[in-house]
Amino acid sequence: MTMRICMVTSSYPRYPGDIAGTFILALAQASVPMVGAARNDARLMSLAGPAAFGQLAFLVLAFAALTYAFVNSDFSLLVVANNSHTAKPLLYKIAGVWGNHEGSLLLWVLILAVFGAAVALFGGNLPMALRARVLSVQAMIAVGFLLFTLLTSNPFERLIPSPPDGNGLNPLLQDPGLAFHPPFLYLGYVGFSMAFSFAIAALIEGKVDAAWARWVRPWTLAAWVFLTIGVAMGSWWAYYELGWGGWWFWDPVENASFMPWLAGTALLHSAIVVERRDTLKSWTILLAILTFSLSLLGTFIVRSGVLTSVHAFATDPARGVFILGFLVLVIGGSLILYAVRAPGLKGGGLFAPISREASLVLNNWLLATACATVFLGTLYPLFVDALSGGETKLTVGPPYFNMTFAPLMTPLLMLMPLGPLMAWKRGDLPGVLARLKFALGFAVLAMLLAWYVMQRGPVLAVFGIGLGVWLIGGALTDAAERIKLFRAPLGVIWARAKGVPRASWGAMLAHGGVGIMVLGITASTAWTEEKITLMRPGDQVRAGAYDYLFTGAEQVAGPNYSALRGHFEVSRDGKPLLSLSPEARTYPTPPMDTTEAAIYPTLGGDLFAVIGAPQGDAWSTRLYFRPLQSWIWAGALLMALGGIVSLSDRRHRVGAPHRAVAASPIIQAAE
Amino acid sequence: MTLRSAIPLLLFIMLAAALFTGLYLDPRLIPSALIDKPAPTLDLPPLPGKEPGFIATDLAKGSVTLVNVWASWCGPCRIEHPQLMQLAASKKIRMVGINHKDTESNALKFLADLGDPYDTIGVDKTGRVSIEWGVYGIPETFIINGQGRIVFKHVGPLTQFDVDEKLLPAIEAAK
Numbered sequence: 136m137t138m139r140i141c142m143v144t145s146s147y148p149r150y151p152g153d154i155a156g157t158f159i160l161a162l163a164q165a166s167v168p169m170v171g172a173a174r175n176d177a178r179l180m181s182l183a184g185p186a187a188f189g190q191l192a193f194l195v196l197a198f199a200a201l202t203y204a205f206v207n208s209d210f211s212l213l214v215v216a217n218n219s220h221t222a223k224p225l226l227y228k229i230a231g232v233w234g235n236h237e238g239s240l241l242l243w244v245l246i247l248a249v250f251g252a253a254v255a256l257f258g259g260n261l262p263m264a265l266r267a268r269v270l271s272v273q274a275m276i277a278v279g280f281l282l283f284t285l286l287t288s289n290p291f292e293r294l295i296p297s298p299p300d301g302n303g304l305n306p307l308l309q310d311p312g313l314a315f316h317p318p319f320l321y322l323g324y325v326g327f328s329m330a331f332s333f334a335i336a337a338l339i340e341g342k343v344d345a346a347w348a349r350w351v352r353p354w355t356l357a358a359w360v361f362l363t364i365g366v367a368m369g370s371w372w373a374y375y376e377l378g379w380g381g382w383w384f385w386d387p388v389e390n391a392s393f394m395p396w397l398a399g400t401a402l403l404h405s406a407i408v409v410e411r412r413d414t415l416k417s418w419t420i421l422l423a424i425l426t427f428s429l430s431l432l433g434t435f436i437v438r439s440g441v442l443t444s445v446h447a448f449a450t451d452p453a454r455g456v457f458i459l460g461f462l463v464l465v466i467g468g469s470l471i472l473y474a475v476r477a478p479g480l481k482g483g484g485l486f487a488p489i490s491r492e493a494s495l496v497l498n499n500w501l502l503a504t505a506c507a508t509v510f511l512g513t514l515y516p517l518f519v520d521a522l523s524g525g526e527t528k529l530t531v532g533p534p535y536f537n538m539t540f541a542p543l544m545t546p547l548l549m550l551m552p553l554g555p556l557m558a559w560k561r562g563d564l565p566g567v568l569a570r571l572k573f574a575l576g577f578a579v580l581a582m583l584l585a586w587y588v589m590q591r592g593p594v595l596a597v598f599g600i601g602l603g604v605w606l607i608g609g610a611l612t613d614a615a616e617r618i619k620l621f622r623a624p625l626g627v628i629w630a631r632a633k634g635v636p637r638a639s640w641g642a643m644l645a646h647g648g649v650g651i652m653v654l655g656i657t658a659s660t661a662w663t664e665e666k667i668t669l670m671r672p673g674d675q676v677r678a679g680a681y682d683y684l685f686t687g688a689e690q691v692a693g694p695n696y697s698a699l700r701g702h703f704e705v706s707r708d709g710k711p712l713l714s715l716s717p718e719a720r721t722y723p724t725p726p727m728d729t730t731e732a733a734i735y736p737t738l739g740g741d742l743f744a745v746i747g748a749p750q751g752d753a754w755s756t757r758l759y760f761r762p763l764q765s766w767i768w769a770g771a772l773l774m775a776l777g778g779i780v781s782l783s784d785r786r787h788r789v790g791a792p793h794r795a796v797a798a799s800p801i802i803q804a805a806e
Numbered sequence: 807m808t809l810r811s812a813i814p815l816l817l818f819i820m821l822a823a824a825l826f827t828g829l830y831l832d833p834r835l836i837p838s839a840l841i842d843k844p845a846p847t848l849d850l851p852p853l854p855g856k857e858p859g860f861i862a863t864d865l866a867k868g869s870v871t872l873v874n875v876w877a878s879w880c881g882p883c884r885i886e887h888p889q890l891m892q893l894a895a896s897k898k899i900r901m902v903g904i905n906h907k908d909t910e911s912n913a914l915k916f917l918a919d920l921g922d923p924y925d926t927i928g929v930d931k932t933g934r935v936s937i938e939w940g941v942y943g944i945p946e947t948f949i950i951n952g953q954g955r956i957v958f959k960h961v962g963p964l965t966q967f968d969v970d971e972k973l974l975p976a977i978e979a980a981k
Contacts, residue, residue: 421814428818435825463822470815477811514824521827 154241154291157193157248158281160186164251164274168267180267184255187270190277191252194245198232201241201290205232211297214238214290220303222695230314237290239317243434244280246318246325247273250354254329261350268336269329276328279461287457306696306722306729312372319365320392324430326358327399331427334420335469338476343416348409351423353782355406359399360778366392367771375732380663380743380759382767385536390513391433397506398426401499408492411559415496417477422499424473428466429506435462436513489562494554501547508539548602548653551646552609555639556616570616574608592661599657606650610643641781645774652770658763659740669753679760681742682706683715688746688754696720701746701754703733715744736765840956845873845948846938850928853905853913860904860928860935866954870980871900872973873948874924875941877908878916883945886963887920893969894923899949899977903927906936906944947973951980 164186171179201212205228210216218235219228227234233242251273258266284290333351337343369392374382383389402422408415435458486492512531552574556567568575582601585592615621617639618631664678672687688701698718705712715733722729735742740762747755845865852859865871874890876883894901903924905913910929917924930936939948942961949958958976960968 417811425814459822459825462825466818467815467822470818474807474812474815478808514821517828518824521824 154193154197154281154285154289157190157197157244158278158285160189160193161274161277161281164190165271165278167271169271172264172267172271175264177263180263183267183270183274186274187248187251187255190274191245191248194241194248197291198241198245201238202229202232205229205238208301209297210299210301211293211295212290213292213294216294216298216301218303219301220695221300223303223309224694226311226314227309230309233317234314237284237288237292239321240280240284240288241290242318243321243325244277244284246321247277247280247328250325250329251277254332265333265336265340265347268339269332272332272335273328276332276465279465283457283461303695303722306720306727309695309722310372310376312368312376316365316368316372319361319368321365323358323360323362323365323392323399324395324433326354326361327395327423327427327430329354329358330399330402330423331469334423335472338420338469338472341476341479343409343420343480345410345413348406348419349786352403352406352410355399355403355423355426356778356782359396359403360775360782362392362396362399363771363775363778366396367768367775371768374764375734376729380665380732380757380761382659382764385512385533387513388437390509391429391436394506394509394513395426395429395433397502397509398422398429401502401506402426404495404502405499408495412486412492414486414492416480417473418499420477420480421473422503424466424469428462428469429510431458431462431465435459487561489557489564491554491557491559491562494550494557494562497550498547498554501543505540505543505547508543509536512536512539545602548606548649551606551649552612555609555613555642555646571609571612574605574612577608578602578605580604589662596657596661599653599661603650603652603654603657606653607647608650610647610650613646614640614643636786637784638781638786641777641779641784643777644780645777648770648773648775648777650770651766651773655763655766655768655770659761659767662762664760666756666758668756668758669750670756671753676756676758678742678758679740679762680707681712681760683744683758685754685756688749691718693720696722698731699746699749701744701756703744703756703758705735705742713742715742717744717746719746719748738765740764840940841959842955842957845950845954845956846935848935848938850904850930850935853903853910853927853929855914856903856922856924856927858926860902860926860930862954865950866952868952869900870952870977871902871950872977873902873904873939873950875904875906875930875936875939875944875946877906877944878912879908880906880944882963884920886945886947886965887923889964889966889969890923891921893973898974901925904935904939905929906941907931907933949973949976949980 164183167186168180168183171177171182201214203209204212204215205219206225208215208219208221208228210219214235214237215231218238219231223231231238233239251270254261254266254269254273258269261269330351333347333354337347366389369389370382373384373389374380402419405415405419405422409419435455512535515531552571553564553567556570557563578601581604582597585597585600589597591597617635618628620628623631666676666678666683668674668676670676670685672685675682675684677683682705684704684706686702686704688699691698691700698720700716700718703715703717705715713735715735717733718731720729720731721727730745730747733744740760741764743757743759743761743764745757747757749755845862847862849862850860865873872893890901893899901924903926905927907930913927913929928935936944939946945963947960947964948956951957957980958973960972964973
């Protein structure tokens with residue numbers, strides 16, 4: 136098979152057979168340094184670095200070649216002919232490179248190579264054997280994916296004679312939000328391979344200590360930031376492109392990206408315990424394995440069609456069998472290694488039930504359980520189907536997830552402000568609660584206000600508002616405590632603010648972001664106003680405090696579609712504000728209709744208009760006012776920003792490989 | 807190795823087995839709750855010229871019957887129509903149509919344009935009978951054995967592949 140590809144590509148010099156070359160290089164990187172580390176042979180180990188750079192260089196070349204083919208509409212490549220079209224705007228020609236199965240796999244391995252090269256570049260302070268083993272494990276993952284690409288999904292497969300034009304990209308995917316959604320998602324998924332490689336290397340060496348945790352954390356954090364942005368972008372896309380105002384559907388593919396996020400969030404927190412208290416080791420290792428396994432499973436779910444989903448753009452059992460075999464090898468192999476080696480990883484003893492580390496353990500339990508809940512709901516239909524031999528089909532819908540996920544998240548969020556204020560080893564619960572009295576006061580006030588303003592609106596929603604304010608108040612309390620706000624002169628406050636580690640600022644931002652997100656989710660879910668009506672030009676409908684005047688609709692032509700465009704003049708209290716022009720688009724290649732909702736986000740909520748099919752002299756319209764809708768994504772971005780700030784922390788950059796001593800009271804890591 | 811540290815591995819083995827089985831199942835294949843159950847007993851008036859219409863008791867009179875739910879407004883019905891015509895020409899099976907939520911003139915024009923494979927057609931103006939039959943997207947095709955039990959159901963247009971690989975074997979098995 137590889138031979139055939141080499142031949143095909145070598146006879147057309149414009150697409151060099153660089154994936155086959157990369158494959159050989161990855162094989163070498165996977166084996167030689169590992170043997171070198173076992174034999175303590177520096178020469179063999181030192182091969183890892185150059186091989187990692189070489190892999191990256193080859194893959195950049197391959198990716199550039201594929202991008203070139205897409206941009207220039209070279210339909211002699213099968214994948215270009217299948218997924219592109221000359222009439223497509225340039226942005227989507229480029230996005231088309233990863234908007235298909237083959238190209239997205241190439242992007243996957245390219246990102247893997249980027250991370251591998253980053254370890255080679257920045258891993259100078261790692262012990263040589265650990266670095267060699269980490270790079271070797273990275274290369275093993277690359278071998279699997281390159282083999283998969285070569286055998287089942289080679290992007291450089293030729294189509295001779297080539298057709299005059301291509302089939303086009305799924306119009307739903309022709310969207311700026313989605314163009315950059317997969318790269319971020321992959322940066323997250325693949326980024327967790329770093330934590331995985333470090334975990335496997337540590338299991339092989341049988342040694343997990345604070346230094347190890349300190350090396351792993353920045354990689355995990357970076358992956359988590361990317362995944363947070365990726366998941367948020369996906370939900371944003373669903374919100375404005377699918378046209379129903381929904382932003383999360385508990386769809387298998389959404390869950391596939393959410394599960395690694397939950398596990399990765401747990402990992403982020405448990406690694407702190409390993410770093411600071413030298414305990415919780417085998418659990419952290421297991422989390423690292425599981426987080427990446429869930430990322431692989433996510434790839435499997437999307438790429439194999441094992442679960443039906445609105446997202447199933449690539450379905451092919453042959454590919455599924457290969458990915459499953461690879462999954463079994465990677466996950467099964469690492470879990471065997473874990474089963475053998477984990478009992479040897481002894482931690483630093485017990486800890487008090489009221490302490491920072493205990494609160495982090497609780498965080499891990501709740502996040503892991505929530506992740507397991509999502510996992511079960513996502514795969515349950517498959518289990519039932521498999522156990523009954525294909526006789527029983529069922530689907531698990533949002534009610535299941537809402538009923539199981541929300542009750543698990545509620546205690547987690549309620550306890551979240553307590554954790555960062557808790558001291559290591561032995562915390563002082565009454566003291567922490569006393570310090571949170573203002574946050575609690577504001578939360579109660581917000582609940583009373585919501586109760587009054589929304590005319591005793593749903594009790595759960597009122598509670599959600601209180602929870603959101605409690606979280607934001609908790610983060611602010613943490614910050615105020617650290618800089619002695621209101622209790623010290625300005626100069627002291629400034630000095631203390633500079634002294635607080637960036638990792639702690641990052642944690643406060645991220646935790647505050649969760650609060651903002653909770654407010655957005657609560658308000659937009661509970662108090663959205665929706666008007667679905669038939670409107671004639673001149674009709675006016677009110678949603679929220681806004682009046683939507685329908686002035687008419689017309690046919691317009693886009694670059695590669697035709698559209699029905701409706702016009703609404705929006706006013707508030709008689710004062711004209713803005714106009715909204717939603718579209719219903721029809722794409723000829725491939726034939727498909729999409730809705731382009733017109734959305735005007737404000738701080739108080741989103742104005743959202745959708746135009747539908749004409750019926751006689753009227754048009755069907757959907758008009759919404761969705762309160763605090765954009766707070767959901769603002770919260771997610773704040774979480775990612777928190778991660779970035781934390782990543783810039785000196786401790787992470789320097790990554791000094793020495794054991795952490797007991798923390799001084801000011802410099803407490805709080806992430 | 808301890809039992810505790812092997813728990814993740816054991817759980818994963820179970821998962822992998824389920825995933826492997828899942829690969830060979832089609833999640834879009836929807837089983838009918840009516841398979842092996844007697845066909846519903848409601849009758850339908852005939853489309854003019856296609857008497858006697860849909861008489862449920864006729865289904866249990868010993869011969870195998872194909873029941874096809876269709877409408878003139880249904881695009882996929884046009885796609886499967888040549889396959890139905892071919893099947894009718896082979897005279898392998900009695901063919902009964904249920905004309906679903908259609909107008910009489912459109913239905914007759916559809917048959918005049920594309921040919922008429924049905925031995926008789928019942929008119930289901932309200933879709934009531936289709937509900938009894940568990941129809942949720944037309945076209946749908948059922949095979950009824952001589953005892954009046956539903957032995958096969960196909961959702962969506964019949965392709966030549968469907969006829970050769972699924973429908974004909976089901977007809978043979980029902981005889």
